[in-house]
Amino acid sequence: xxxxxxxxxxxxxxxxxxxxxxxxxxxxxxxxxxxxxxxxxxxxxxxxxxxxxxxxxxxxxxxxxxxxxxxxxxxxxxxxxxxxxxxxxxxxxxxxxxxxxxxxxxxxxxxxxxxxxxxxxxxxxxxxxxxxxxxxxxxxxxxxxxxxxxxxxxxxxxxxxxxxxxxxxxxxxxxxxxxxxxxxxxxxxxxxxxxxxxxxxxxxxxxxxxxxxxxxxxxxxxxxxxxxxxxxxxxxxxxxxxxxxxxxxxxxxxxxxxxxxxxxxxxxxxxxxxxxxxxxxxxxxxxxxxxxxxxxxxxxxxxxxxxxxxxxxxxxxxxx
Amino acid sequence: xxxxxxxxxxxxxxxxxxxxxxxxxxxxxxxxxxxxxxxxxxxxxxxxxxxxxxxxxxxxxxxxxxxxxxxxxxxxxxxxxxxxxxxxxxxxxxxxxxxxxxxxxxxxxxxxxxxxxxxxxxxxxxxxxxxxxxxxxxxxxxxxxxxxxxxxxxxxxxxxxxxxxxxxxxxxxxxxxxxxxxxxxxxxxxxxxxxxxxxxxxxxxxxxxxxxxxxxxxxxxxxxxxxxxxxxxxxxxxxxxxxxxxxxxxxxxxxxxxxxxxxxxxxxxxxxxxxxxxxxxxxxxxxxxxxxxxxxxxxxxxxxxx
Numbered sequence: 001x002x003x004x005x006x007x008x009x010x011x012x013x014x015x016x017x018x019x020x021x022x023x024x025x026x027x028x029x030x031x032x033x034x035x036x037x038x039x040x041x042x043x044x045x046x047x048x049x050x051x052x053x054x055x056x057x058x059x060x061x062x063x064x065x066x067x068x069x070x071x072x073x074x075x076x077x078x079x080x081x082x083x084x085x086x087x088x089x090x091x092x093x094x095x096x097x098x099x100x101x102x103x104x105x106x107x108x109x110x111x112x113x114x115x116x117x118x119x120x121x122x123x124x125x126x127x128x129x130x131x132x133x134x135x136x137x138x139x140x141x142x143x144x145x146x147x148x149x150x151x152x153x154x155x156x157x158x159x160x161x162x163x164x165x166x167x168x169x170x171x172x173x174x175x176x177x178x179x180x181x182x183x184x185x186x187x188x189x190x191x192x193x194x195x196x197x198x199x200x201x202x203x204x205x206x207x208x209x210x211x212x213x214x215x216x217x218x219x220x221x222x223x224x225x226x227x228x229x230x231x232x233x234x235x236x237x238x239x240x241x242x243x244x245x246x247x248x249x250x251x252x253x254x255x256x257x258x259x260x261x262x263x264x265x266x267x268x269x270x271x272x273x274x275x276x277x278x279x280x281x282x283x284x285x286x287x288x289x290x291x292x293x294x295x296x297x298x299x300x301x302x303x304x305x306x307x308x309x310x311x312x313x314x315x316x317x318x319x320x
Numbered sequence: 321x322x323x324x325x326x327x328x329x330x331x332x333x334x335x336x337x338x339x340x341x342x343x344x345x346x347x348x349x350x351x352x353x354x355x356x357x358x359x360x361x362x363x364x365x366x367x368x369x370x371x372x373x374x375x376x377x378x379x380x381x382x383x384x385x386x387x388x389x390x391x392x393x394x395x396x397x398x399x400x401x402x403x404x405x406x407x408x409x410x411x412x413x414x415x416x417x418x419x420x421x422x423x424x425x426x427x428x429x430x431x432x433x434x435x436x437x438x439x440x441x442x443x444x445x446x447x448x449x450x451x452x453x454x455x456x457x458x459x460x461x462x463x464x465x466x467x468x469x470x471x472x473x474x475x476x477x478x479x480x481x482x483x484x485x486x487x488x489x490x491x492x493x494x495x496x497x498x499x500x501x502x503x504x505x506x507x508x509x510x511x512x513x514x515x516x517x518x519x520x521x522x523x524x525x526x527x528x529x530x531x532x533x534x535x536x537x538x539x540x541x542x543x544x545x546x547x548x549x550x551x552x553x554x555x556x557x558x559x560x561x562x563x564x565x566x567x568x569x570x571x572x573x574x575x576x577x578x579x580x581x582x583x584x585x586x587x588x589x590x591x592x593x594x595x596x597x598x599x600x601x602x603x604x605x606x607x608x609x610x611x612x613x614x615x616x617x618x619x620x621x622x623x624x625x626x
Contacts, residue, residue: 151331152338154609156602157560163567164598167586168346252463256568259465260583275469286473293466304461 029237032313039309045302053110060104061090065267068099073285076102086285096274096288097281105269106295112270113299115181116254117247120188125243127189128196133227135197136204146197153194162187162253166262179268184257188250199242203235237314244310248303255296271296321617328610332603337389339602340595344388347591348381392599398592402585407596411578417487418570418577422562424497429505429558434551437512438544444517452509459506465568468499472572487575496573500565504558512551519547549620552612559608563601 033039052059071088074095080087087094093103135143153161165187169175175183207213208231216230257263258272266273271292278288379387391398397407440452475495476484482491519525520543528542529535566579574580578597585593 152335152342156339156598157564157605159564159567160598160601163586164343164346164594167589167594168349172349248461255463256465260567260571261587275465282472283477286477289469290473293469296466297462300461300463301458304457308457 029313033309036309036312038305039313042302042305042309045298046306049110049299049302050114052107053114056107056111060101060107061092062101062104064100064105064108064269066100068095070099071095072097072099073281073288074099075285076287076291079287093291094285094287096278102274102288102291105274106271106291108269109271109274109292109295110299112181112254112264112268113251113296116184116188117251117303120185120192120250121243121246123185123189124193124196124246125239128193129200129232129239131193132197132200133204133231136201137208137223137227137231143201146194146201150194150198153191156191158191159253159256161191162257163260163262165190166257170262176265180263180265184254184263188253192246192250196239196242196246199238200235203238204231207231207234241307241311241314244303244307248300248307251296251303252300324617325610325614328613332606332610335606336599336603340389340392340599341385343595343598344385347595348384388595397596400585400593401590402588402593403590407592410581410593411596411600414576414578414581417575418566418579421493421496421500421570421575421577422559422566424493425500425562425565426504426555426558428497428501429508432501433505433508434512434548437509438516438539438547440509440513441516441520441547442539449513452513456506456509456513459502460510463568464499464503464565465572467502468495468569468572471495471499485574487573492573496569496575500562500569503565504554504561507561508551508554508558511554512547515550516543516547519543522546549616552619553616556605556609556612560605563605 071091072095073086074088074091075084075086076094077087077089077092091101091103093101093106095101096105131142131146135146156164166175166183169183170180174186177183213226213230216226221230254263254270255272255275258270259276261276263272264270266277274292275289275296278292282289388398395408397411399405400407400410403410436452436455440449443449472484472495475481482494483489484495486492487496520539522543524546525538525543528538533541563579566577567583568579569575570577570580571583578600581593582597584590585597
C-alpha cells in the first residue's frame with residue numbers, strides 16, 4: 001500500500017516535469033535580453049557595423065588612401081541645401097584635407113574599431129580567466145603574485161599605463177607590426193587582464209567551500225576538472241558582463257590613442273586618427289571631425305546598451 | 321586605525337618603486353635616443369656623446385636607474401631633454417593650472433550629480449529618472465574629446481559664445497571644466513542613485529517615518545546621510561579619471577597645464593618629463609585612494625579596516 005502511494009507520487013512528479021517545458025537559467029537570460037529594446041537596438045547597430053567592416057572593400061566607393069588634390073575639404077552633400085559652395089556629388093560625406101573620401105575612410109575605420117574591440121578582449125578572457133581560477137582555487141605563489149601585481153597596476157590609471165607602453169614601444173618592431181595595431185592589443189591586454197583575474201578570483205574564493213565543490217572533490221575529481229567543469233560555469237555570468245563592457249573600453253582607448261597621435265599609424269584610417277587629422281582644418285570645415293566623432297559615439301553607445309542589457313539579463317540583482 | 325594608516329602609507333614606497341622601475345624600463349627599451357630625430361641631418365658622433373654625457377644617458381642602464389632614484393629622493397627630477405630645463409620647474413609651472421581645472425571639474429561634477437542622483441532615486445522609474453539615467457549613460461560612454469568637439473562646434477565655432485583656445489578668463493574655463501566634469505559626474509550620478517535607492521528601503525528609514533518625522537527630515541537626515549557614504553569612495557577613481565581626462569582636455573583646449581605638457585613630452589620622447597609626470601600621477605592617485613579608504617572607515621562604523 002505504502003509503496004504504491006510513493007510510486008504514484010513519483011509518477012505524478014515525473015508527469016509534472018514533462019508537462020512543464022524546461023527552461024534553463026541561460027534560456028531565461030536570453031529571453032530577458034531580447035525583451036530589452038535598448039539592447040536590441042545596440043545589437044542591430046553592431047551587426048550593421050560588422051557588415052560594413054567585412055564588406056568595406058566592396059561597398060566603399062574609393063580606396064581609403066586615395067588622394068584627390070583639387071577635391072580637398074568637400075563638405076557633405078546635404079550642406080548644399082544650406083548654401084555650401086563646396087560639395088561634390090562624388091563625395092557623399094565630403095572629403096578630408098588630402099581629398100580622401102570621408103565615407104570610405106569611415107567604413108574602413110569600422111574595421112579597426114571592431115578588431116580592437118574583440119581581439120584584446122579575447123586575450124584578456126583567456127589569460128584573466130586561467131590566472132584568476134588558479135589564483136582563487138589553488139592559491140599559493142600565483143595568488144600572491146597576482147595580488148602584488150594588482151596593487152601596482154591599480155596605482156596607474158588604465159589609460160596612463162596604456163599610453164606609457166604605447167608611447168615608449170612605438171619605435172620597436174612590436175610597435176610597427178600591423179600598422180601599430182599589435183602593440184595596442186598587447187598594451188590593452190597587459191593592463192586589463194588583472195581586473196578580470198581579480199573578479200574571477202573573488203568569485204572562486206566564495207564558491208570553493210560550497211558543497212557541490214566538496215562533493216566533486218570527494219568523488220576524486222582532479223583540480224583541473226573541478227575548475228573547468230564546476231567552477232567555471234558558475235562564474236561565467238559576471239565574466240560575460242565584465243567582458244561586454246571591456247569591448248567598448250578597448251575601442252575607446254584606441255580612439256583616444258589615435259586622437260593623441262600615438263595610435264594606429266597613418267594613413268590607416270581609424271576614427272580617432274580622423275578626428276586628430278581633421279582638427280587642423282576644424283576652422284575651415286568641421287565635418288572631417290564631426291562625422292567620425294558621431295560614429296564613435298554611436299558604436300560605443302551600442303556596445304554599452306548591450307552590456308547593460310546583458311547585466312540586467314544575467315543577474316537582475318547587479319543593477320546599478 | 322593608526323596602524324592601518326601607517327601600513328597603507330608605508331605601502332606607497334614599494335609601489336612607487338615598482339612604478340618607477342616599470343616606467344624606467346619601458347623608457348629605456350625604446351630604441352634610439354631623443355636626439356636622433358632628424359634623420360637627414362644626424363648630429364656628429366662626438367656631439368651626440370657630449371649630449372648623452374650631459375644628460376647622463378651614456379651610463380649603463382642599471383647605474384642610470386640607481387642615479388635616478390637617488391636624485392628623485394633629493395627632489396631632483398632631472399632635465400627635460402627637449403627644453404633643457406629642470407623638470408621640476410616645468411611641472412611647477414603647469415601644476416597650478418591643472419590642479420585648478422581638476423578641482424573646478426570635481427566641484428561641478430559633485431554639484432550636478434548628487435542632486436540629480438537623489439531626485440532620480442526618489443522618483444524611481446519616472447521619466448525624470450530615465451532622463452537622468454540616459455544622461456549618465458551618455459556621460460560615461462562617450463569619450464570626453466568627442467563631447468568637447470560637439471561643444472566646440474556648437475558653442476565656439478558656430479555661436480561664438482565661448483572661446484575654445486587658451487586659458488585665463490573665466491570664459492576660457494567654462495568648456496574645459498564642464499567637459500572634464502562630465503565623466504566623473506555621470507558616474508557619480510549612478511552611484512548616488514543606487515546608494516540612495518538602497519538607503520530609502522532600510523529599516524531605520526521606515527522607523528523614522530513611523531515615528532512621524534516630516535518627509536524632508538527623513539530624506540535629508542536619515543536616508544541621505546547614509547547614502548552619501550559610498551559616494552565618498554568614488555573620489556579615488558574620480559581623481560584618476562580627472563588626471564587622464566586632463567591630458568585630452570588640456571591638449572584640445574590648449575590649456576597650459578601638465579596634462580598637455582605630458583602629451584607633448586610623449587610625442588617628443590622626452591623621457592625625464594614622461595617618467596616624472598607619471599610618478600607624480602601615480603602618487604596623487606595612491607594618496608587619493610588611501611584618503612578614501614580612511615575616510616570611508618571613519619564615516620561608516622560598520623566598515624572594519626583590516
